[in-house]
Amino acid sequence: MTVTPQRTSAALSAPPKADAKVIAWVQEMADLTRPNRVVWCDGSEAELHGLMNKLVGTGTAIKLDPKKRPDSYLVRSDPSDVARVESRTFICSEREEDAGPTNNWAEPARMRRTLTDLFRGSMEGRTMYVVPFSMGPVGSPMARLGVQVTDSPYVVASMRTMTRMGDAALAQIGPDTAWVPAAHTVGAPLARGQADVAWPCNETKYICHFPEDREIWSYGSAYGGNAILPKKAFALRIASVQARDEGWLAEHMLLLKVTNPRGRVFHVAAAFPSACGKTNFAMLAPTLPDWKVETIGDDIAWIAPGPDGRLRAINPEAGFFGVAPGTGLSTNRTAVETMWGNTVFTNVALTDDGDVWWEGLTDEAPAHLTDWTGASWTPDSGRKAAHPNARFTVAAAQCPTISDDWEDPAGVVLDAIIFGGRRATNVPLVAQSRSWEHGVFMGATVSSEQTAAAEGTVGELRRDPFAMLPFCGYHMADYWQHWLDVGKAVTDAGATPPAIFQVNWFRKDADGRFLWPGFGENIRVLDWILGRLEGRADGVDSPVGILPAPWAINLDGAGVTPDQWAELLRVDPRSHLVESDDAARYLETFGAKVPEAIRRELHTLRDRLRGKLANGSLAA
Ligand SMILES: Nc1nc2c(ncn2[C@@H]2O[C@H](COP(=O)(O)OP(=O)(O)OP(=O)(O)O)[C@@H](O)[C@H]2O)c(=O)[nH]1
Numbered sequence: 001m002t003v004t005p006q007r008t009s010a011a012l013s014a015p016p017k018a019d020a021k022v023i024a025w026v027q028e029m030a031d032l033t034r035p036n037r038v039v040w041c042d043g044s045e046a047e048l049h050g051l052m053n054k055l056v057g058t059g060t061a062i063k064l065d066p067k068k069r070p071d072s073y074l075v076r077s078d079p080s081d082v083a084r085v086e087s088r089t090f091i092c093s094e095r096e097e098d099a100g101p102t103n104n105w106a107e108p109a110r111m112r113r114t115l116t117d118l119f120r121g122s123m124e125g126r127t128m129y130v131v132p133f134s135m136g137p138v139g140s141p142m143a144r145l146g147v148q149v150t151d152s153p154y155v156v157a158s159m160r161t162m163t164r165m166g167d168a169a170l171a172q173i174g175p176d177t178a179w180v181p182a183a184h185t186v187g188a189p190l191a192r193g194q195a196d197v198a199w200p201c202n203e204t205k206y207i208c209h210f211p212e213d214r215e216i217w218s219y220g221s222a223y224g225g226n227a228i229l230p231k232k233a234f235a236l237r238i239a240s241v242q243a244r245d246e247g248w249l250a251e252h253m254l255l256l257k258v259t260n261p262r263g264r265v266f267h268v269a270a271a272f273p274s275a276c277g278k279t280n281f282a283m284l285a286p287t288l289p290d291w292k293v294e295t296i297g298d299d300i301a302w303i304a305p306g307p308d309g310r311l312r313a314i315n316p317e318a319g320f321f322g323v324a325p326g327t328g329l330s331t332n333r334t335a336v337e338t339m340w341g342n343t344v345f346t347n348v349a350l351t352d353d354g355d356v357w358w359e360g361l362t363d364e365a366p367a368h369l370t371d372w373t374g375a376s377w378t379p380d381s382g383r384k385a386a387h388p389n390a391r392f393t394v395a396a397a398q399c400p401t402i403s404d405d406w407e408d409p410a411g412v413v414l415d416a417i418i419f420g421g422r423r424a425t426n427v428p429l430v431a432q433s434r435s436w437e438h439g440v441f442m443g444a445t446v447s448s449e450q451t452a453a454a455e456g457t458v459g460e461l462r463r464d465p466f467a468m469l470p471f472c473g474y475h476m477a478d479y480w481q482h483w484l485d486v487g488k489a490v491t492d493a494g495a496t497p498p499a500i501f502q503v504n505w506f507r508k509d510a511d512g513r514f515l516w517p518g519f520g521e522n523i524r525v526l527d528w529i530l531g532r533l534e535g536r537a538d539g540v541d542s543p544v545g546i547l548p549a550p551w552a553i554n555l556d557g558a559g560v561t562p563d564q565w566a567e568l569l570r571v572d573p574r575s576h577l578v579e580s581d582d583a584a585r586y587l588e589t590f591g592a593k594v595p596e597a598i599r600r601e602l603h604t605l606r607d608r609l610r611g612k613l614a615n616g617s618l619a620a
């Protein structure tokens with residue numbers, strides 16, 4: 001006897017105003033994945049409570065003590081599903097060369113067959129949630145729309161915080177609206193009567209992007225960066241392609257508003273690789289008097305020329321998906337205050353009185369904890385209580401320093417752009433680029449030590465251009481050309497592009513200690529950066545860019561010794577020449593597509609370094 005699986009009707013449960021094409025796609029996905037039922041998410045508070053109750057019921061989430069942290073939960077993932085899987089992330093462009101050497105490429109038709117086979121029946125025994133979402137304030141001309149289907153209630157709850165989702169987003173989609181379909185399954189169908197596990201996932205994982213079709217498929221993981229598809233998959237990988245085609249920029253950048261002691265307001269964007277300080281910088285608590293720093297976004301910025309030609313930026317997200325370890329009262333009090341309630345924690349430790357803890361939250365660890373794997377833990381267990389990539393998910397609106405213009409549908413005018421990385425040696429604390437082209441060169445050659453935000457060896461040095469290495473949806477060298485083109489378009493429109501800077505908070509001394517106090521003290525660097533824009537801060541030329549002149553950065557009370565300061569800004573021509581050899585080899589991997597302006601900047605850098613070396617030996 002053959003049993004025809006019951007057809008789950010997407011149309012039956014669809015809201016009355018749902019667009020026909022959306023319904024048809026959801027139906028197609030339901031026919032393929034065969035869930036027990038289809039639920040269209042409305043984005044309401046009641047819906048969120050229902051999802052969290054369900055997660056508590058399946059043992060996925062633990063409700064924290066409401067007296068300590070109201071409406072907050074701890075979720076423990078499967079120990080194998082804790083970070084983005086870059087080796088399983090694919091750009092399936094029609095032509096391999098459009099993905100470029102930094103992406104895994106797969107032939108689209110073949111990948112579609114693979115995915116179709118994997119998705120067939122993958123939601124059996126589960127509920128398919130339909131989550132319409134808007135990236136950017138609903139109705140903003142800079143916002144973009146999408147619809148994700150997923151069988152993970154944890155992912156739906158995360159999307160409720162990270163995006164504007166539900167009815168309001170669905171209402172934006174009409175017959176002629178562009179929207180991105182994003183299909184997600186944990187890949188763990190349940191047979192009739194089979195008991196579920198707390199964190200269903202699959203050993204096999206695929207995170208696939210079809211840039212020409214503007215489509216996303218994700219299989220096997222429920223970890224945020226792999227499964228909350230509006231975030232990295234859409235707002236960076238797919239959006240970077242849209243941005244290239246439409247003349248704007250989709251960037252891995254935080255956004256902040258700074259008011260200086262004289263009341264002048266600036267907006268700044270900064271790109272640092274994953275786990276290199278974006279959230280911390282976005283919530284900077286200034287240690288210098290009379291400065292005000294407010295938060296607009298902590299991870300992604302969409303940047304487009306406005307009517308006056310100047311670049312304007314929005315934060316397309318609605319929440320923070322932040323790294324917990326290292327986030328504490330002494331480093332980022334603002335983040336800690338943001339998480340007072342309504343927060344989902346993933347892979348942190350549980351205290352005996354029903355609250356959460358992680359390394360760095362407080363100086364001293366509690367005497368006893370349940371660690372992120374659910375095992376008993378004491379300070380002398382000899383292992384971390386929280387996973388190094390443990391995360392908190394919380395609404396941006398809850399941030400005490402959220403800026404009043406963070407949801408401005410027109411975006412904020414950008415005054416400066418900062419690139420950074422995690423470098424123990426060589427790279428100075430701050431340098432200003434001499435031009436837009438030089439700034440693009442700085443961004444293109446950023447290198448950083450690998451962190452726990454992706455699988456791989458922590459500490460290994462890798463080039464991470466524009467902090468976009470894992471997130472650029474097309475050929476990286478074409479992306480650099482696009483940046484050059486955008487700068488030129490701004491200039492051609494008679495406007496001034498933002499000034500570009502490079503920073504490094506992470507330089508270490510011979511004993512392996514950070515030379516720069518960082519965190520709230522980073523305001524001293526911002527003071528200089530903005531002072532450069534106002535013409536009130538002095539700089540000295542160097543081969544790698546304009547460095548702060550002696551005394552140009554206020555170090556009063558920073559606790560930095562003159563020797564440390566000298567080391568923070570030291571540019572050793574010999575080691576920079578070695579670095580530039582490496583940069584040259586790196587650029588070679590992109591072949592003929594490397595823009596002429598980038599080659600020219602490399603050439604200039606090497607000439608200047610050699611000149612410096614020659615002068616140095618003359619002087620000696
Ligand atoms: N030494 C030093 N460490 C910092 C500084 N800012 C951030 N960190 C540390 O860097 C780690 C990651 O910081 P985050 O701000 O969460 O990084 P992120 O770039 O937002 O990370 P993603 O969410 O993965 O994109 C934490 O352990 C921080 O404590 C700084 O100025 N100095």
Ligand SMILES: O=C([O-])CC(=O)C(=O)O
Binds near residue numbers: 224232
């Ligand atoms: O995407 C993630 O998993 C978290 C994140 O912000 C990053 O890695 O940059």
Ligand SMILES: [Mn+2]
Binds near residue numbers: 252273274275299
């Ligand atoms: Mn990030």
